[in-house]
Amino acid sequence: MIFSRNRGSGRHAKSGPQGGDTFDRDLDRDLDDDLDAVEDGEPRAGKSDRVDGPYDVTEAPEGIAQLDLGSLKVPAVENVEVRVQADNDGKIQQIVLVFEESALQLGVFAAPRSEGIWDEVRAEIRKQLFNDGVAAEEAQGDYGTELRARVRTPDGLTDIRFVGVDGPRWLVRAVFQGPAAIDPEAAPPLLECLRNLVVDRGNEAMPVREPLPLHLPKEVTDGEAGAAAGENAEPNAGSAADGADGSGSSRRKPSPRPRRK
Structure with missing residues (x-):
């Protein structure tokens, strides 16, 4: 996905x-x-x-x-x-x-x-x-x-x-x-x-004809919030988060972090 x-x-x-x-x-x-x-x-x-x-x-x-x-x-x-x-x-x-x-x-x-x-x-x-x-x-x-x-x-x-x-x-x-x-x-x-x-x-x-409301799954938005918190953490904590949840590896997970355009 x-x-x-x-x-x-x-x-x-x-x-x-x-x-x-x-x-x-x-x-x-x-x-x-x-x-x-x-x-x-x-x-x-x-x-x-x-x-x-x-x-x-x-x-x-x-x-x-x-x-x-x-x-x-x-x-x-x-x-x-x-x-x-x-x-x-x-x-x-x-x-x-x-x-x-x-x-x-x-x-x-x-x-x-x-x-x-x-x-x-x-x-x-x-x-x-x-x-x-x-x-x-x-x-x-x-x-x-x-x-x-x-x-x-x-x-x-x-x-x-x-x-x-x-x-x-x-x-x-x-x-x-x-x-x-x-x-x-x-x-x-x-x-x-x-x-x-x-x-x-x-x-x-x-x-x-109004479009019915659609939204991202909760696990995706929760994952993004967690990633944002990691980005705002201290450099050493951020490095650890990057290793676990970086964009390159997240694309291979079932619930990937949304990519920003």
Whole structure:
């Protein structure tokens, strides 16, 4: 797992073809000011009989090792690298899972209890792509209607695929890049991550499309606080801390210290 800090203003970092910055700004800009304070008992959008997740936290199976990032619990899958970017307060701005030449960016947003919003969001993404001179087409996938496109990046043309999953009062937006954007079976571990993803929406009323809160795991923030204390210690204590917790060795540990940019 790789954690990094963004020392900027706290806006989403540019993520290029993984579908982040442009579309996240659109989602934030179009917030619905009406809070989804709906009485209990009203039909909940996103409920389905599908076997695989993403799951709501109330329905998630037990026994799956997870990385707790707040509103998202990301399953620990072998050979999948988790790249998380956070601001100086530990608030996560971007989550990207990487397997070989494919990547999967994850986002989770508040939605009404009464209806899903993926159809509307997908139409807006398609319009934004068109305005940027990119043609996109819809296709049917495991989670219903997807959006596929090919965009130009500094490394050349790259395929991307947008998948949306409506859940009870939440929307997961998954953006595949690379071979997995063309062939869903090209990166099975990334599919496993999506199918075992867990959303903890919480009970607070939020504006529709507001990103759900994400934060670094407690062990990471605690580790950073301890490292900072070591840096402020006497030179001999600092040398000992460097030997045990230096950035070079921490990258090989299960819970590495975040790197500052």
